[in-house]
Structure formats: structure tokens, C-alpha cells
Amino acid sequence: MKSSVEQLDPTRVKLTVEIPFEELEPGFEQAYAALAQQINIPGFRPGTAPAKLIETRVGRDAVLEQVVNDILPIKYSEAVEEHDIKVISNPDIDVEDLVDGKPVKFTATVDIRPEIKLPDYSKLKVTVDAVKDDETAVDEQLEGLRERFGTLKPVERGAKNGDHVVLDLAATVDGKPVADATAEGLSHELGSGQLIDGLDEAVVGLKTGEQAEFTTKLVAGEYADSDANVTVKVGAVKERELPELDDEFAQMASEFDTVDELRAAVADQVGQNQKIEQANSIRDAVLEELIDTVDFPVPEGVVDEAVENQTAEVMQSIGGDEAMFERLLEAQGTTREEFEKDARDGAARAVKAQLLLDEIADAEETEVSQDELTQQIIFLAQRYQMEPQEFVNQLQASNQVGALIADARRNKALASIISRVPVKDDKGKKIDTTEFFGPFDDEDAADDK
Template identity: 65%
Template sequence: MKSTVEQLSPTRVKLNVEVPFEELSGDFDRAYKALAQQVRIPGFRPGKAPAKLIEARVGRDSILAQVVNDALPGKYSQAVAETETKAIGQPEIDLEELKYGESISFTAEVDVRPELELPDYSTLSVEVDPIADDEDAVDEQIEGLRARFGTLTGVDRGAQDGDMVSIDLAASIDGEPVEEASTEGLSHEVGAGDLIDGLDEALVGLKAGESKVFTTTLVAGEHADEEADVTVTVNSVKERELPELDDEFAQMASEFDTVDELRESLAERVAQSKKMEQANKVRDAVLDELLAKVEVPLPENVVQAEVDNSLEQVLHSIGHDEAIFAQLLEAQGTTREAFEADARETAEKSVRQQLLLDAIAEQQDTEVSQDELTQQILFSAQRYGMAPQEFIQQLTQANQVGAVYADVRRNKALLGIVGEVTVTDTDGNAVDTTEFFGTADEDDADADATAEDKGADDKSSDA
């Protein structure tokens, strides 16, 4: 088989493929065997009819068309491999006229990863916000602990912010009850703001047995975005009594003996969390700087596929009802054209990032271990609230395991070069990134160790 590549653009090529007719002999054998089981010829048992009789019955051209149709995907993949084409997306294949006994010729246009000119990472510099001491966060965590170990006590007074109340809600529109917006015995913390607009304001000052009517806009259900009159009735009011912040509380709520030790531990936890937040900002800043420095041509078909996928996800969630989609867009004050424009902007950024990180991963020879892939799958399963085995099964059925592998590889490639970039905070202080990203020397040492381990395994296998 002969294959040549014609570069159409930085992101698209045309493969010209010629397959000698004799290379299809095995494909013809398989086709004849399959047809022999299907075609009934008098005097021959199923599967035993000679190829010549099958050919006479079905037609040589029909058999040739079937053979080529079955063989084409494999021949395309072979051409991609032989020419080392970095294909992405689906090819557009154009098959020339078929003639029995002559070579099969076809062309395949396909998007490819562009060749990118990557910078010297040591010349890059990014800036992030400094890590500030956050005593408020420590206090917030302590108050959260006190609330967790607090007790609720009924009170004979009007409800205040922070009280826990048991309430009934009854909603109506133009005097007609709205059942889906009504409930009884609902527990709610006054001031939490996590139910409906206007509820907390209506509750303040109400005692057990008292009611109040307020107007609000419903946010879900059949009457979403409509104004309704809601009657809230208070069944009980309880205030939260917090334990004293002393050493006894520290021993009850933690493994520490004193409040000072508890506070010190929480401060360390908050500081570590702040460091991780800063590390994430460093990573994002490095990626943004790379995108600003590196020109990444975009393959149009790949971008359009992402735009189409975004639209399909929304339509699928509403049963592909275009009328509902139009109503949703109108409620959000936008149009389909604006939605698709936003989807295209998001898709272009996503594809640009993927292509850039793929190029870095290739340059750095980034590899992903089975353990790293497994950890990412387990993390994703937990995030979606699914059992790991069920999540893996869905990934496999959707043929998305490769996509997860690619994402892990891209992220690992980015983290691997952050240590080479100069990072400072907005106060002008150098930011030490080694805790989360390591150093270039460490990465080289890890790569050497991996190579040595692989060499040892190869020798062991040879033995």
C-alpha cells in the first residue's frame, strides 16, 4: 500500500492512498465465506458453494464494493500510522471508481494537530495574588465546629437570624393553589437564604403559630418565573446554643487538649488550603501565558463538533423541544445566535488549550501510569456520585476512557513545566512552586528512574 500526505493547511491534510488489488485477497476470502452462509445455491450445503457460483449469483461488482467498504477503515488507519499523521476528528473519504482487478485508490481529508513552536519555559513569568493570613477563615471553622456540637432549644419569641424554624408554606397564583410550591413541616435556618426570595425577611419576628403572606417569583416547576403569593406559618422557633470555646470543647470536638492547639491546627489547614488555591492560580496563569505566547491554529471541524455537542447536550436535556429551548433563551435575555456564539468562543478556547497541552506532553514525553488513570477515574466517579465500577462501565460504553487518559496527560504535562516558570506575587515576592509542582531536576530524575525501571523489566523479560 502506498500513502502520501498533502498539507492543505496547518490543521488539515489530505492522504492519498493506493491499495494494490492483491492486498485485498484476505478480505475477499472473508467476504466469500460470509456470503456462502447467506446465499442458497441448489446442490450445495450452506457455506460450501464455490466462489465462482457466489460471484455469478451476487455479482462481482457488488462483492468488490462490499470488500472495499469493509476494508476501508483499516486501510485508512494503516495510512495514518505509516505517514505518522496526527489525525484528530473524523476523516472525509473520497473513493475513486472501483474496477475489479485494479488498485483501489482513495483520498482522506482529516484535521490534524498543528506543529506548534513552544517557548523556552524558563523565559516565562507570571504573577499571582499573595497568600494572606486569614484569621476570619479560622474563626469561621471554629464557629462551624461549635454549631455542629451546639444544641437547639425552643424559645417563645419572634424568629431571628440564625434560629431554626419549622414552617409550612402555601403558595397561590390569582387565588389558585400551587401544589408544587407548597409544603409542611419544613426545617429552615432563618437568614440562610437558600429557599425562596423574601422568605427570611417574612420570618423575622414571627412566633410559633403566626403566619405572614409575602410575594415572590417562583424559580422552578410549571409556574417558573411567575409571581405567587406565599403564606408562611411558623410551627416552632428554636435557637442554637453554642458550647463555650474552652479546652473542654476542644477535647470534645477534636483530638486536641486545648483550644490553642485546635486553633493552631485549623490555622495550618487553612494555610495549606490557601497554598493549594494559589497553586491552582499559578497553573492557570501559566496556561494563560502560554496561550498568549504560542500561536495555535484551530481545526474548524473539531471546533464545530464541540459547538454542536454543547447544543446537543442542552437540547437533549429538554427532550429536543425547540419551543422550550426558545423559551429558555428568552428567559435568559439571549438568542440562539448569541448562545451559539458563546458556545463557539468556549469551544475555541478549549480546543486551543488541548492542542497546546498535547504539544507540551509530546515534547516532554509525558506518560500516564495505570495508577494515575485509575485515581482520576475514581475521583471523577466520586464527583458525579457514582460507584466506580458503574462509572468505568459508562466510560467504556461511551468510548471515553481515551479522553480521560488524554486529560490526565495534558494536566500532568502542564504541571511538569510550571517549575521552570518564574512566579511572583503582586507584592513582588518570589513564589516557591516546588511544594506542588516539583523542579525540573526532579522531573529529569523521575524520568531517568522510570527509564531504568523499564530497562530492568525488559532485561527480566528477556531472561
């Protein structure tokens, strides 16, 4: 096999491959076997018809085409490996006219990872928010715990934000009832804004048994974008009564005997959570600094595909309803053009991040162990509330195992360089990132030089 590569631009190449006909010979037997299973020839069981008879039935050209289709991916992969091409997209393949007994020639045009010059990480500048000794956060956690153990108590006063109310709703558009906006015995936390616009404002101040009317614009269903007249009646008003924050509560709500022990434990957890948040902020900030600092061209074809996939996912989520898509854009105060521009900008930045992290992973010789991959699978399975094996099965069914490994490798590569990046908080204090990402091996640094 002979092959050559032509650089079309910094992110795209064209491979030209020529396969001597004799290299096709081993594939003919396999092609005859495959075709024998696909066609029915009287007097022969499927798969047992002789080659000559199959060739007579389908023609020599069909057999040759089958052989080429089978061998072409193999020869393409060999050419990619021979020229050490870092492919990042599926190739556009063009096969010249096939002639029996003559070499097979094809070209493959494909997007590649551009040349990327990695920076001196010590020259980067990254700033993140400082970890706060936040008593307010501790108080909020304790208040949330009290609310979990709170009880709802009926009250005779007018409803106010934070109360739990039971509502009957009835809506009409031009005098016609709207089934989607009609309900009885609906429980709702006043002030949460989780139901239709204008409802909370209409209910505030109403007592049990009282009702009010208001007008709102419907956002879904048969009468989407129409003004509806809504009548709401209050069936009950209840306020949440919270237990006292004392030792008795600590014993009821936790494994601690005193409220001081409970507060100390909550403060410790808040501190740990803030450190995790800071570690995530550091990771994100370093990546953003790398993206902004390192300049290289991003393959337009890969960006185009990412934008198309994102748009397709949005359309699929709304059943391909173009009118609904336009309404969603209008509700968000944007246009189709702005959406597509934002999608393209985001896709270009995401592709750039992947290419950059792949380059770092190669430079750092990053490998993902089986244990690390298993931990990643367990973590993601828990996030999606799935059993690990069920998650793996879905990955395999959608051919996403390779993508998961690639993402794990990129994340590990990013973590491996963070300790070389000087990081400060917004108060000017230097942050020791080794607590989160481990130390940097100076011997490795010397080897790199």
C-alpha cells in the first residue's frame, strides 16, 4: 500500500491511498461468504453456494465493491497511523472508479488536531474567590434542617409568602375553559413562583375560603401565548412551625447530643463544601485561562457538527416543533440568529478546550487506569441515579465508552498541571493547590526540559 498526505489548511488534511490489487485477494473469500448469506440460489442452503455461481448471479463488480468496502476502513486506519495523523472527525472518502485487477485508489479528507504550542504554566495568572468563614452559611444549613422537621399549622390570617396554601384554579380564554390551567386541591408554597405568573401576587392576603381573579399569559398547551382569566380560591392557609434549635432538636435530628456539637459538625461540612467549590473553581479558572492564552485554529467542520448536534437535541426535546422553538426563544428574549451565534461560540470554545486538553494529555503521557475509569463510572452513575452496570450498558449501546475514557483522560491531564499554575484568591493570598490536585513532580519537570 502506498499513501501520501497533503495539508489543506492547519486543521484539515487529505490522504491519498493506493492499494495494490493483490492485497485485495484475501478479501474475496470473505466477500463471497457474506454475499452467500444475503442471496438465495435454488439448490443451495444459505451460505453454501460456490463463488463462481455467486459471481454469475451478482456480477464481478458487486463482489469487488464488497471487497473494497471491507478493506477500505482498515487501509485508512493504516495510513493514519503511518503518517501519525491526529484525527478528530470522520473522514470524507472518495473512491476512484474500480477496475478489476487494477490498484484501488481513494482519498480521505479529514479534520485533524492543529499544532498547539503549550505555554509555560508558571506564567499563567489565575484568581478565584476566597474560602469564607461563613456563619451565614452555617445558619442557613441549620435553618434548612429545622424546616425538614417542621410541621404545617393552619392559620386564620391572610396568606403571605412562605405559607403553604391549598388552591382551586379555573381559567378561561374568551369564555372557554382551559383544562390545562384548571385544578382542585393544588398544594403550593406561596412566593416560590413555581406556578403561573401572577398567581402568588393574587393569593397574598387571602384567607381560607376567599378568592381572587387575575389575568395571565399562558405559555403552553392549546392556548399558548393567549391571555387567560384565572379564578383562584384558597382552600387552606398553613404556616410552617419550626422546632427550637436546642439540644433536644440536635438529638432528634442528628447523632449529636448538643446543639453546639451539631453546629460544629455543620460548620465543618460547610468548610469542606466550600473547599470543594474552590477546587472546582480553580479547575475551571485554569482551563479558562489556558483557552484564552493559547492561540490556535479550531476546525470549522468539528464546530459545525457540534452546533448541529446541539440544535438537533433542542428540537428533539420539543418534538421538532419549530413554532414552539420560536416561542421559547422569544420568552428568553433572543432570536434564532442570536441562539445560533451563541451556540457556535460555545461549541468553538468547547472544541478548543478538548483539543488543548488532548495536547496536554499527550505531553504529560496521561493514562487512565481501570480503577480510575471505574470510579468515574460509579460517580456518573450516581449522578444519573442509575446502577453502574446499567450506566455501562447504555454507554455501550450508544458507543460512548470511548468518549467517557477521553473525558476522563482530559480531566486527569488538567489536574496534573494545576499545581504548576500560580493561583491566588481575590484577597491576594496564594492558594496551595496540592491539597486538591496533588504535588508536581520536579523530576518530571526536569525531564520535560
